[in-house]
Amino acid sequence: MLPIEMYQGIESAWCPGCGNFPMLKAFKQALAELEIRPENILVVSGIGQSSKFPHYVKCNTFNSIHGRGLPAATGCRLANPNLTVVVTAGDGDQYGEGGNHLLATFRRNPDITLVVHNNQVYGLTKGQASPTSEQGYQTPIQPKGVPYPPLHGLALAVAQDCSWVGRGFAGMVDHLKELYKQAINHRGLALLEVLQPCVTFNKVNTFKWYQERVYKVEESPDYDPENELWAYQKAKEWGPRIPIGVIYKNPRPIFEESFAVLAEGPLARQEIERPISKLLEDFY
Amino acid sequence: MTIDLNILIGGAAGQGVHSISAPLGKALVRHGAHVFTIQDYQSRIRGGHLFNVIRVSDAPLSSPRLGVDILVALNQETLDLHREEVSPEGIVIYDASQVKETPEGIKSLALSPDTVLPDTEAGDIAVNAGACGAILGLVNVPVAGLVSLLEETFGAKGEEVVGWNRQAAQNGHKMGKDKGHPFSLADIAKPAQPRLLIAGHEAMALGALAAGLNFISGYPMTPWTSLFTAVSQRALEWGVVVEQAEDEIAAMGMAVGASFAGARAMTGTSGGGFCLMTETVGLAAMTETPLVCVVAMRPGPSTGLPTRTSQGDLEFVLFAGQDDSPRALLAPGTPAQGYALTVKAFDLAERYQIPVFILTDQFFADSQVTCTAKDFPAVKVESAVVFGPSEGAYERYAITESGVSPRRLPGFGPELVVADSDEHTPDGHLTEDLEVRIAMHDKRLRKLKGLVQELDGVTVAGREDAGLTLLCWGSSFGPVKETLDRLQQENTPVRMVHLSELWPFPKDAVTKALQNAEKIIGVEGNATGQLNRLLRQETGITADRLILKYDGRPFTPEYILRELKGQI
Numbered sequence: 001m002l003p004i005e006m007y008q009g010i011e012s013a014w015c016p017g018c019g020n021f022p023m024l025k026a027f028k029q030a031l032a033e034l035e036i037r038p039e040n041i042l043v044v045s046g047i048g049q050s051s052k053f054p055h056y057v058k059c060n061t062f063n064s065i066h067g068r069g070l071p072a073a074t075g076c077r078l079a080n081p082n083l084t085v086v087v088t089a090g091d092g093d094q095y096g097e098g099g100n101h102l103l104a105t106f107r108r109n110p111d112i113t114l115v116v117h118n119n120q121v122y123g124l125t126k127g128q129a130s131p132t133s134e135q136g137y138q139t140p141i142q143p144k145g146v147p148y149p150p151l152h153g154l155a156l157a158v159a160q161d162c163s164w165v166g167r168g169f170a171g172m173v174d175h176l177k178e179l180y181k182q183a184i185n186h187r188g189l190a191l192l193e194v195l196q197p198c199v200t201f202n203k204v205n206t207f208k209w210y211q212e213r214v215y216k217v218e219e220s221p222d223y224d225p226e227n228e229l230w231a232y233q234k235a236k237e238w239g240p241r242i243p244i245g246v247i248y249k250n251p252r253p254i255f256e257e258s259f260a261v262l263a264e265g266p267l268a269r270q271e272i273e274r275p276i277s278k279l280l281e282d283f284y
Numbered sequence: 285m286t287i288d289l290n291i292l293i294g295g296a297a298g299q300g301v302h303s304i305s306a307p308l309g310k311a312l313v314r315h316g317a318h319v320f321t322i323q324d325y326q327s328r329i330r331g332g333h334l335f336n337v338i339r340v341s342d343a344p345l346s347s348p349r350l351g352v353d354i355l356v357a358l359n360q361e362t363l364d365l366h367r368e369e370v371s372p373e374g375i376v377i378y379d380a381s382q383v384k385e386t387p388e389g390i391k392s393l394a395l396s397p398d399t400v401l402p403d404t405e406a407g408d409i410a411v412n413a414g415a416c417g418a419i420l421g422l423v424n425v426p427v428a429g430l431v432s433l434l435e436e437t438f439g440a441k442g443e444e445v446v447g448w449n450r451q452a453a454q455n456g457h458k459m460g461k462d463k464g465h466p467f468s469l470a471d472i473a474k475p476a477q478p479r480l481l482i483a484g485h486e487a488m489a490l491g492a493l494a495a496g497l498n499f500i501s502g503y504p505m506t507p508w509t510s511l512f513t514a515v516s517q518r519a520l521e522w523g524v525v526v527e528q529a530e531d532e533i534a535a536m537g538m539a540v541g542a543s544f545a546g547a548r549a550m551t552g553t554s555g556g557g558f559c560l561m562t563e564t565v566g567l568a569a570m571t572e573t574p575l576v577c578v579v580a581m582r583p584g585p586s587t588g589l590p591t592r593t594s595q596g597d598l599e600f601v602l603f604a605g606q607d608d609s610p611r612a613l614l615a616p617g618t619p620a621q622g623y624a625l626t627v628k629a630f631d632l633a634e635r636y637q638i639p640v641f642i643l644t645d646q647f648f649a650d651s652q653v654t655c656t657a658k659d660f661p662a663v664k665v666e667s668a669v670v671f672g673p674s675e676g677a678y679e680r681y682a683i684t685e686s687g688v689s690p691r692r693l694p695g696f697g698p699e700l701v702v703a704d705s706d707e708h709t710p711d712g713h714l715t716e717d718l719e720v721r722i723a724m725h726d727k728r729l730r731k732l733k734g735l736v737q738e739l740d741g742v743t744v745a746g747r748e749d750a751g752l753t754l755l756c757w758g759s760s761f762g763p764v765k766e767t768l769d770r771l772q773q774e775n776t777p778v779r780m781v782h783l784s785e786l787w788p789f790p791k792d793a794v795t796k797a798l799q800n801a802e803k804i805i806g807v808e809g810n811a812t813g814q815l816n817r818l819l820r821q822e823t824g825i826t827a828d829r830l831i832l833k834y835d836g837r838p839f840t841p842e843y844i845l846r847e848l849k850g851q852i
Contacts, residue, residue, distance in 0.1 A: 054702075061701075076544060082695060259525050266693075
């Protein structure tokens with residue numbers, strides 16, 4: 001166990017009471033318990049309130065652009081497979097702008113922990129609908145409510161053979177910390193969606209709203225996370241009861257293993273010698 | 285130049301135009317000839333009309349030209365479209381199983397699977413290898429070289445296929461020889477050093493590998509794909525990580541991520557793909573991440589003419605992205621420049637921590653040019669990354685005089701590397717301190733001052749006292765050079781200035797090259813003279829007249845000479 005103070009980042013710009021704070025606490029505790037030193041972790045983010053997360057943790061950081069955390073993180077893993085890589089994204093960032101990258105990354109299965117902060121609203125741009133906003137949810141742009149149902153990111157993940165799928169709740173820090181630890185320890189893509197209330201813009205899906213609905217799925221008598229069909233049902237469950245915990249485990253080879261050159265470690269450490277006379281041979 | 289022979293091989297996509305032209309070009313170079321080839325194709329997988337032209341000479345070639353001496357028609361359409369181009373002393377070789385009308389009023393040679401390789405199932409192989417052999421027979425070159433090439437190429441396909449190729453080449457050679465030798469290459473001397481035949485994108489692939497490339501990501505798009513493929517085919521041998529991304533946004537995002545974590549990374553695209561990459565141009569500049577990006581231009585706007593050539597994206601690539609951001613822009617004109625400038629692109633990207641763009645086009649990408657090993661000098665790969673313990677707290681974006689901050693990699697020591705697309709403090713964290721903003725923006729742009737000192741790329745040829753200067757850039761080098769050579773042969777004094785390093789604009793070198801020019805004519809493959817606008821913006825000099833071409837086909841000396849009529 002490393003001291004949690006070791007992960008102290010810069011002062012945050014989040015609203016008081018933001019659901020991101022308990023996530024930050026749980027994440028730092030998870031790193032401390034896993035004894036991953038700041039210099040050995042890289043947190044990649046996109047744009048949104050969630051994407052400020054790596055600045056508030058002491059770690060290597062690549063704060064990229066909206067929706068593009070996954071491609072940048074994949075590139076990082078393919079250059080240095082020794083790095084522990086975590087992506088923090090928001091529901092708009094990952095499920096909206098970055099949707100195509102999410103689909104492709106499910107297939108690739110790089111060893112990345114993808115944390116999607118889901119507050120069902122756009123915070124940074126002040127209260128517009130997100131891909132996970134409920135049907136009928138009213139916003140300044142949709143005063144009559146969002147006309148269609150939300151995207152089910154976890155169901156998509158199960159359907160596309162994501163190798164680890166889970167959901168946490170910012171209101172249950174210890175439970176969330178354990179999920180962070182499992183997701184980081186998982187070898188392959190781990191999608192951890194975290195219900196994280198926006199106290200400023202989402203007056204519907206509040207801490208209380210989530211508290212009344214979430215239940216620990218691992219306590220269900222039929223808990224069976226290696227069963228795809230069971231996992232799919234749990235991933236789709238959204239209403240009076242919302243499951244949190246590990247929903248799907250589907251271990252499979254990671255993307256990085258398909259490159260022999262990466263078995264020799266980080267690219268930056270490898271000698272490069274390519275005699276031009278040899279390169280020209282094909283052209284005589 | 286005593287020999288100047290144009291061989292056009294045409295047919296439908298899938299018929300084997302490349303199966304004829306690839307071994308033929310190589311065999312002629314091995315024989316000692318100078319070869320220049322172009323490809324002209326449509327955006328389809330089967331059918332349509334495509335052709336390759338192989339120009340052959342006893343002297344160095346830098347350009348295609350008009351006219352056909354030997355026409356190989358694999359179908360009726362090729363004959364109908366190109367018959368008029370064949371010179372009176374020329375000859376038509378045609379696949380008699382496909383071409384229904386025997387060409388009239390011109391020497392011709394009919395081939396078909398039944399006449400070249402009777403009683404076999406060789407099919408297209410008979411006609412393709414047979415045509416190769418027939419052409420060598422016509423130009424009085426022994427067939428042995430072609431036979432060994434076909435054996436090298438098809439060895440993996442088994443003895444039967446190799447045997448068909450060998451026999452068809454020999455039979456075709458005899459059929460060609462029997463027509464006499466309207467064109468003879470028999471007197472061409474073998475060069476002291478073997479020559480090689482290489483296309484622009486292939487030369488760039490070698491440049492990238494020589495420069496230490498170990499990561500490439502891309503999304504297929506013509507004409508960029510040929511470079512992506514040329515690297516990928518060599519990736520296993522040389523330890524390069526290759527990923528075909530889900531889109532160009534991801535392709536460039538991955539390359540930036542890989543570079544941030546220590547790879548020597550490259551990406552590339554064409555036209556519409558670069559529209560998608562534009563957001564990442566700013567990211568690379570803001571996070572100060574080295575990146576080499578190739579933009580293989582094609583006519584637009586939008587999807588435009590996917591398989592044709594253009595020089596229309598100079599301004600797009602120069603200005604793509606938000607606000608002012610540092611970048612370098614290179615545009616090779618020959619395979620040798622393609623190799624050298626790719627090496628230079630990696631070096632500049634690494635040392636200045638910026639995106640470096642290389643502009644190419646279909647003409648440059650696919651045209652094969654005869655070169656020697658001297659065109660490809662050895663490269664020493666040097667990294668500008670800092671390893672080892674730091675003195676004091678490490679700041680990824682430390683303010684420096686040069687604008688370049690010491691670059692470390694994440695995960696190689698206790699120093700944390702923090703990069704941000706937001707405006708940021710020297711230690712990489714997002715900030716809205718506007719004083720810091722000004723300091724950081726100035727720091728990034730200061731890199732251009734050092735960078736411009738390293739650029740030149742001005743090639744001047746012709747007579748210094750000539751009244752006329754032809755100004756061109758990128759792939760137009762060859763056709764302009766041949767125009768110059770032809771005019772000089774007629775004792776018409778003319779000069780050319782070619783630019784291959786376009787941003788930051790090498791003002792001093794360009795001004796020096798143009799300051800005494802009486803009359804400047806710009807030659808550009810776009811509709812409005814984009815280089816000329818840049819020239820005027822940067823130096824105040826402007827061309828007196830422009831020769832433009834934007835029909836999707838490359839310049840030829842004939843086109844430029846026609847446009848020059850009355851100007852000299």
